[in-house]
Amino acid sequence: MNHITARVAWSLGLILAVIVMCFTLIHLAPGDVAIVIAGDSGAGDPEVIAEIREDLGLDDPFLVQLGGYVGDVAQGDLGTSYRFNEPVTELIVTRLWPTFLLVGTAVSFAIVLGVLVGVFTARRPESPISHGVTVFSLTGYSMPVFWTGLLLVIMFASNVQWFPVSGMRDVRLEGNWLEEWIDVAHHLVLPAITLGVIYLAQYSRLSRASMLEVLQSDYVRTARAKGLAERRVVYKHALRNAVIPVVTVAGLQFGQMLSGALLVETVFNWPGLGRLAADSVFQRDAPVLLGILILSSTLVVIINILTDVVYRLIDPRIRVGGASQ
Amino acid sequence: MTLPVTGVSPEQGDLGPPGRQALRLFIRNKAAVFGLVLLAAIVFMTLFGSFFYDQDPSRIIARPLQGPGEGDAPALGTDYLGRDVLAGVVNGGSTSLTVALVAVLLVAVIGVSLGAISGYYGGWIDVALMRVTELFQVLPALLFAMVIVALFEPSTRSVAIAIGLASWPQTARLTRAEFLRLKNLEFVKAARASGASDFRIIWRVIFPNALPPLIVSITLIMGAAILFESGLAFLGLGDPNSQSWGLMIGLSRQTFLNGWWTVTFPGMAIFATVLSFSLIGDGLQDAFNPKLRGR
Numbered sequence: 001m002n003h004i005t006a007r008v009a010w011s012l013g014l015i016l017a018v019i020v021m022c023f024t025l026i027h028l029a030p031g032d033v034a035i036v037i038a039g040d041s042g043a044g045d046p047e048v049i050a051e052i053r054e055d056l057g058l059d060d061p062f063l064v065q066l067g068g069y070v071g072d073v074a075q076g077d078l079g080t081s082y083r084f085n086e087p088v089t090e091l092i093v094t095r096l097w098p099t100f101l102l103v104g105t106a107v108s109f110a111i112v113l114g115v116l117v118g119v120f121t122a123r124r125p126e127s128p129i130s131h132g133v134t135v136f137s138l139t140g141y142s143m144p145v146f147w148t149g150l151l152l153v154i155m156f157a158s159n160v161q162w163f164p165v166s167g168m169r170d171v172r173l174e175g176n177w178l179e180e181w182i183d184v185a186h187h188l189v190l191p192a193i194t195l196g197v198i199y200l201a202q203y204s205r206l207s208r209a210s211m212l213e214v215l216q217s218d219y220v221r222t223a224r225a226k227g228l229a230e231r232r233v234v235y236k237h238a239l240r241n242a243v244i245p246v247v248t249v250a251g252l253q254f255g256q257m258l259s260g261a262l263l264v265e266t267v268f269n270w271p272g273l274g275r276l277a278a279d280s281v282f283q284r285d286a287p288v289l290l291g292i293l294i295l296s297s298t299l300v301v302i303i304n305i306l307t308d309v310v311y312r313l314i315d316p317r318i319r320v321g322g323a324s325q
Numbered sequence: 326m327t328l329p330v331t332g333v334s335p336e337q338g339d340l341g342p343p344g345r346q347a348l349r350l351f352i353r354n355k356a357a358v359f360g361l362v363l364l365a366a367i368v369f370m371t372l373f374g375s376f377f378y379d380q381d382p383s384r385i386i387a388r389p390l391q392g393p394g395e396g397d398a399p400a401l402g403t404d405y406l407g408r409d410v411l412a413g414v415v416n417g418g419s420t421s422l423t424v425a426l427v428a429v430l431l432v433a434v435i436g437v438s439l440g441a442i443s444g445y446y447g448g449w450i451d452v453a454l455m456r457v458t459e460l461f462q463v464l465p466a467l468l469f470a471m472v473i474v475a476l477f478e479p480s481t482r483s484v485a486i487a488i489g490l491a492s493w494p495q496t497a498r499l500t501r502a503e504f505l506r507l508k509n510l511e512f513v514k515a516a517r518a519s520g521a522s523d524f525r526i527i528w529r530v531i532f533p534n535a536l537p538p539l540i541v542s543i544t545l546i547m548g549a550a551i552l553f554e555s556g557l558a559f560l561g562l563g564d565p566n567s568q569s570w571g572l573m574i575g576l577s578r579q580t581f582l583n584g585w586w587t588v589t590f591p592g593m594a595i596f597a598t599v600l601s602f603s604l605i606g607d608g609l610q611d612a613f614n615p616k617l618r619g620r
Contacts, residue, residue, distance in 0.1 A: 017460050022472075029476035138607065142599040144552055146559050147574060147592035154585045165582070259467030263556050267578075277468055278560055281475040289472050293464065300463045 004309065011301045018297045019073055023066055026286045078291035083283045088291040091276065096295075098168055099272035101184075102264065103257050105192040107250055110199035115243055117200075118207025119234065122215060122242075125208075133204050140201025145260050149194040149267035156190060163190050166269035191268045195260050199253070203246050211242040244315050251307025255300040347537070350612035357608020364601035367594070371418035380412035382568050390584040404573070404587045405580040414594050417570040420563070421598065424485045425550035431489025432496050432546055437532075437539065439493075440500025445508055445527050455501070458494045466491035467556060474562045481564045488553045492546060499542050503535035537613040541606050548602030555595045570595045 053059050057068065072079065078088035121130035157165045164170065168187050173179065214220060215238055223233045262274030269275070273292055280288040351357055380386070380399070389407040391398035401411040443454040470487035477483045507513060508531060516530045557563055558571030565572075570591040577587035 014456075014460060014463060017456075018463065021460065022464075025473070026476060030478075138600065138603050139596075142548065142552075142596055142603050144555050144559070144571070144574075144592060144595050144599075146556065147588065147595065150574070150578075150581055150588045151592070154581070154589075158582050255463065255465040258465040259556075262465075262467055262471075263559065266560060277471065281471050281560075281562065284475065289475075293468060293472065296465045296468060297463045300465065304463070 004305070007305055007308065011305060014301060015294070015298050016070070019070055019294055020066065022290055022293045023069055024062075026290055027062060027065070029286075073294065078294070079287035081280075081285055081288045083280070083285045083288070088287050091288060092273065092291055092295055095271060095273045095276045098270055099258070099261055099265070099274065101188065102191055102195065102270060102272060103254075103261050105188055106194075106196035106261075107199060107257060109192060109196040110203050111246055111250055114200050114203025115207045115239075115246055117204035118209075118246075119211055119239060119242065121204070122208045122211035123234065125212065130208070133208060137201040137205035140197050143198070145194060145198060146263045146267050148197060149191070149264055152190050152194055153267070163187075166267075168271055187268075191264050191270055194267070195257070195264045198260065199250070199257070203250070206249060207242050207246050210245045211238060214238045214241045240314065244311065247314065248307055248311050251303055251310070254303040255296070258296050258299070347609075347612040351608050354608040354611060356604050357611070360601045360604025360608065363597060364605065367418060367598050367601065368422070370415060371422055374415035378411065378415050380409050380415075382408060382412035382416045384408065390580065390587070392584065392586055401590050402584065402586040404577055404584070410573075410586055410590055413568060413573050414570070414590050416568045417573060417591060417594060418598065420481060420558075420567045420569040421551050421554050421571070421595070424481055424488065424554040425547055427482075427485035428488035428492065428550045428553070429543060429547050431486065432493045432550075433539075433543055435489070436493040436496025437500050440497035440502075441504055441527050441532065441535075443497070444501035444504025445523070445531065447505075451501075454497075458497050461491070462494045464491070467553070470553065470557060471560065471562055474557060479562050479564060481567060484554060484557055484563055487557075488550050492550065492553070496539070496542060496546065499538060500535060503538060504531055507531050507534055537609075541610045541613065544602055544606035544609060548599040548606070551595065551599050551602070 057065055060068075069079070076089055078092070080086065081088050081091055084091060117133060121127065121133050124130055153165055157163045164187050168184060169180070170183050170187075173183050175183075215234075220233060220238055223237050224230070228237075258274070261272065262277060264270065265272045265274035266278050273296070276288065277292045279285075280292070385407040386399070386409050387397050387403050387407050389403055389405050391403045391407075393400060393402045395402070399409045399411050401409075401414065404410055404413070439454050439458065443451045443458075470484075470491045473487040473490065474483050504527075513526060513530055516526050521530065554563070555569070555571030555574075558569045559575040559578075561572075561575055563569055563572050573591040574581075574588045577584070581588045
């Protein structure tokens with residue numbers, strides 16, 4: 001338990017460091033935000049610009065600006081978007097759910113199917129399917145995710161129109177909550193597969209490797225020696241340990257998945273954080289970008305801690321042994 | 326003055342018998358050799374392709390969105406403006422490969438130095454450097470790189486730097502782990518006892534022995550950097566004046582449903598390049614670590 005408390009404390013420091021670093025970075029960037037905003041509203045005159053600078057506190061010393069920002073963030077206030085003129089926190093919160101839905105579905109799909117494939121092939125290491133997994137894991141990893149998405153759209157939303165091309169909802173739909181859910185699920189299929197395939201490829205290979213190792217271990221030999229049915233040995237005893245590396249890796253890859261989601265959301269016009277980030281980049285909407293960077297880093301930190309907890313729960317050796325190194 | 330430590334440590338041991346054995350294993354690995362040939366073909370196409378297919382990828386040469394073989398279209402068809410897709414594919418590799426190469430050099434320099442210092446000295450230096458590493462690791466890489474590129478003007482240089490800055494932590498951790506593993510072994514102790522400086526021990530004694538896993542990792546990062554570059558270019562965050570596979574796909578995003586070839590072929594080029602690095606990396610891994618084969 002001590003270990004977890006220490007990690008949480010350290011993580012708060014880490015998030016503070018992220019805030020300071022990103023804020024400094026954006027501060028260092030060339031170009032004047034005030035001119036960008038003034039340009040947007042059609043006026044380039046110096047008085048307007050001076051007023052905007054005054055409003056945003058851009059003339060204050062850097063440390064004062066930084067301190068003010070950190071204080072605001074601590075209270076959940078991420079500032080106001082230059083472009084939307086809305087609180088960044090609200091903008092982000094409304095986009096959070098679609099991203100969660102996308103990443104959550106993709107990763108669940110990848111873990112469940114990946115482990116199944118891994119277990120199946122570990123029991124038949126020389127079978128064609130097993131070699132297929134090796135090939136698939138290499139190709140899956142090497143395909144640019146946005147390209148996979150476009151190809152799936154060409155195949156399944158254009159050639160045969162099984163799924164919608166983009167978006168998260170059909171705006172024409174007027175139905176009850178169940179119909180709405182089915183509509184969202186229908187829109188979710190292609191984006192989730194696009195994002196999930198990369199990880200499915202990695203996890204099937206990873207779980208096969210750990211399963212092969214576990215199946216040769218002493219305790220599995222003992223389980224077999226005492227006459228347990230092979231099914232029970234594999235699914236009750238070995239599977240648990242083969243899942244550990246997959247869950248750990250999936251947890252540690254969360255940041256990477258957010259990056260992937262960003263591209264997938266752009267391909268499918270999925271109204272999540274990634275789209276918001278991609279739009280804000282071109283508008284140089286610094287408060288929104290900062291907010292997304294801070295929030296996503298915080299999520300990565302939280303998921304890392306949860307992974308650590310789950311890891312300890314699944315693997316009793318670590319819990320009892322105490323030290324994880 | 327440092328004493329020569331030859332004969333005590335497997336200095337530069339990389340081309341000795343273990344290196345030769347690895348090379349033999351690598352050459353026998355069909356997939357890895359295929360990767361190498363594929364990469365050679367792509368590099369050749371990027372460097373000399375325009376001698377064989379002398380078409381300007383930015384020039385409008387035919388009616389837009391004609392598929393391969395349709396009308397007067399060139400071999401791989403035309404894009405939404407009527408530009409030659411094949412010319413784009415032939416010329417698109419230079420940006421991706423240049424960016425990836427510079428980014429990986431940056432990753433290697435930052436990652437290996439920080440990891441080596443961290444692992445070798447340990448103590449508070451290790452703690453401090455690893456915390457910095459962790460800081461960079463929690464930032465979602467693509468998002469971080471996007472912000473850097475967008476804020477500091479998209480150019481080949483800013484893209485390469487952004488990718489490098491977002492990708493070094495993994496290499497630092499790996500280097501650190503190798504140094505932790507190696508630094509207390511006999512040959513390092515012997516070098517130390519013979520009075521070698523820290524600098525010499527780090528770079529001439531430990532580093533050559535840490536190379537095999539680092540070479541594997543750097544090869545794989547090269548593939549990842551290409552994916553990274555093409556992702557940024559796809560989003561429109563690349564040098565707008567350069568040819569790039571990712572940019573070709575990004576520009577065709579609105580029209581690809583009327584012309585599958587405009588995104589399919591540039592994507593295949595990215596895929597083939599990344600695949601070649603994955604295959605080579607995998608082959609090297611097996612060659613250096615025969616016990617892990619097939620995992």
